[in-house]
Amino acid sequence: MGTPLQDSVRRVTDRIRERSAKSRAAYLAKVDRAIAQGPGRGMMACGNLAHAFAACSPADKGKLADARTPNLGIVTAYNDMLSAHQPYERYPDIIREAARSVGATAQVAGGVPAMCDGVTQGQDGMDLSLFSRDLIAMSSSIALSHNVYDCAVFLGVCDKIVPGLVIAAATFGHLPAVFIPAGPMTSGISNSEKARVRQDYSKGLIGRDELLKSEMASYHGPGTCTFYGTANSNQMLMEFMGLQLPGSSFVNPGTDIRAALTQAGAKRALEITAMGNDFRPVAHILDERAVVNGIVGLNATGGSTNLLIHLLAMARAAGVIITWEDFADLSEVIPLLTRVYPNGQADVNHFHAAGGLGLVVGELLKGGLLHDDVTTVAGDGMELYTQEPRFDGDGEVSWVAGAGRSLDEEIVRHIDNPFQDKGGLKRLDGTLGTAVMKVSAVAPERHVIEAPVQVYQDQAEVKDAFEKGELHKDVIVVVRYQGPKANGMPELHSLTPMLSVLQDLGYRVALVTDGRMSGASGKVPAAIHVSPEALDGGPIARLRDGDLVRVDATGGKLEILDPSVLERSFEIPDLSASHEGLGRELFALFRQNVGPAGQGASIFEV
Structure with missing residues (x-):
């Protein structure tokens, strides 16, 4: 028998379950109705079916028309501009052959957009980045709306792409689904x-x-960027939430085992349909226990701050309501077990070789910090995710016991010797609003910064001030009107090098913003996702140069030290420049209807 679940984790889970009772019940009732209707092909007219199968090979066409074997829908985020997604070009052929090998069929249901935040960092296109998540969910829904699929596989890796695909998978929660990664570049x-x-x-x-x-x-080269940013945090999350095969996240592209894992993912999706004896729809996997496991994994690995927005939206799509308070309370009891850049010098390849996610899962189970009583695509229980895949030379994958111990304690550690006793994420709250901070890479002596503010409206203004030497002092840089309603909440990654320089010169520096930082945010304390955002009249809109602010990650506080600041009036600047060009005109409805960051910054109602 494994270690019992710690009471602190159980209390948060129970709180989420109680909070979500109505929305979860409504969600499951919707899913149950879809399951009761049975496979969509069985209810279609002949004309509908003929259109769906017209382009298939004769052999596939016969199976599809007979409707006695499952048909797998492929939703792909392939494009060859994203290094992480370039390997997906050939995946449909691999998946179709894997389906045929077990007497089934597979079709590409549709493609979804996939943008690279590395390309758009600091550029106008970044204003569309966050909104692309919900657009990906909508595009996936269009793909699967043809209703001729018994299961699905989702091909996606990067920042907004996996969350968008998960929202779609949850929306089609009556279908089983397996997420298939592409792996990191060397x-x-x-x-x-x-x-x-x-x-x-x-x-x-x-x-x-x-x-x-x-x-x-x-x-x-091809593959995911190797630092532990949002893309690789997504891959961790898919394993911790049971939507991806164990140990499949960080296997490099172009290898035999990578191709075999793709085949295994497709075959597994076909094994768990309603037409077989092991039905595992997404709705039965993505529950409050899976969500808590994801939050635990995020804390234990020092993952991306972007997931503090995305996880809220992903969970809500399955009727599970979580808050930043849940993240904060779990962070208090989850130890940090990894040091991967930007919280260390190792990359994900080094992490994978040193023991990887399987070791982290095993250690968290040993400490009673993960729900083991969960349903996953691989089977029942998180113990399966301590295993790692092996290639047998005949094109098949088998799973064996993982390392069980760290091969480099500078990269990954055991639960009795963590890098720090608490997780890498903090919730801040106070007179300036609510925010979050990634502290896993921030030196403890910089967890509390009290200084005058310098207020800016965008990154370009900060860069100009930096180059003029105006920031060479103790300062809290405030960048506002960067929230979801203002301009789509772009990442402010280009601020990191400048603020790091100031910090290295000995100044006490912090960032406060209603925007986002990259998953690569590191050693500079940054209170991000400030809510209410400036455009909603949040206190951040009332700040002026020289006001004293306290950013306190130790006490979880974000305070304006002079209460009179809250009585000031403010004027909304002209934001039209960030609403035009590169397609931003088309997203006005998104800006007008998006919810706050603390509820997932989504355009979808719950």
Whole structure:
């Protein structure tokens, strides 16, 4: 018998279950109605079916028309501009052959957009990044609305893409679904060298040619970027929530075992349909226990702050209502077990080799910090996710016991010797609003910053002030009107090198913003996702240069020290420049209807 679940984790889970009782019941009732109707093909007219199968091979067409074997729908986020998604180009062929090998069929149901935040960082296109998540969910729904599929596989890796696909999978919760990753690119230059070059460029010590050379040596081939940002946090999440096969996240593209895992994912999706004896629809997997396991994994690995928004939206799609308070309470009891860049120098390839997610799952189970009584695509129980895949040489994958111990304690540790006793995420609350902070890479002596503010409306203004030397002092940089309603809540990743330079010069520096930071946010304390946002009249809109603010990750506080600030009037600036160009005109309805960050920044009603 395993270690009993800790009371602290159980209390948060019970709280979520009670809070979600009505929405979860309504969701499950909807799913049950869809399940009771049976496979969609059985209810279709001949004309409908003929259109659905017209382009298939004769052999596939016969199986599809007979409707006695399952048909798998492929939802793909392939494009060959994203390095993480380029490997997906050939996945449909692999998946179709895997389906045929077990007497079934597979069709590409549809493609969804996939944008690269690495390309759009600091650019106008980043204003569409967050909104792309909900658009991906809608696009996936259109793909699956043809209703000729008995199960689905979702091909996606990066920042908004996996959350959007999960929202769609939950919406079609009557269907079983397996998420299939593409894996990280092989390691390039060291993360410490990459960070050094970026800071040297910010200081003006090197030119753009040297910076570009360094970046190309880091992001150099097919696969996910190797730092532990949002894309790789997504992959962790899919394993912790039981939607992906064990140990499949961090296997490099272009390898035999990567192809075999793709085949195994497709075959597993076909095994768990209502037409077989092991029916596992998404709705039975994605419950409050799976969501809590995801939050635990995020804390234990020091994952991306973006998931504090995305997980709320993903859970709500399955009728599960979570809050930042749930994240904060779990963070108090979840130890940090990994150091992967930006909270260390290792990349995900090093982490995978040192023991990887299987070791982390095992240690958390040992500490009673994960729900083991869960349904997953692989089977019942999280113990399955301590295993790792092996390639047998005949094109098949089998799962064996994982390492069981850390092979490098500078990268991953056991639960009795964590890097820190508490998780990497903090909730801040006070007179300035509610925010979150990733503290896993922030030195303890910088967890509390009290300083005058300098207020800006965008990253370009901050860069200009930095280059003029106006920020060379103890300062809290405030960047506002960056929330979801204002301009789509872009990441402010380009601020990190500048603020890091100031911090390295000895100044006490922090960032406060109603925008987002990248999943690569690191050593500079950053109170992000401030809510209410400035456009909603939040206190952040009332700040002026020189006001004293306290950012306190130790006490969980975000305070304006002069109460009279809250009585000030404020004017909303002209935001039209961020509403036009590169398609931003088309997203006015999203800006007008998006909810607050603390509820997932979604356009969907719950």
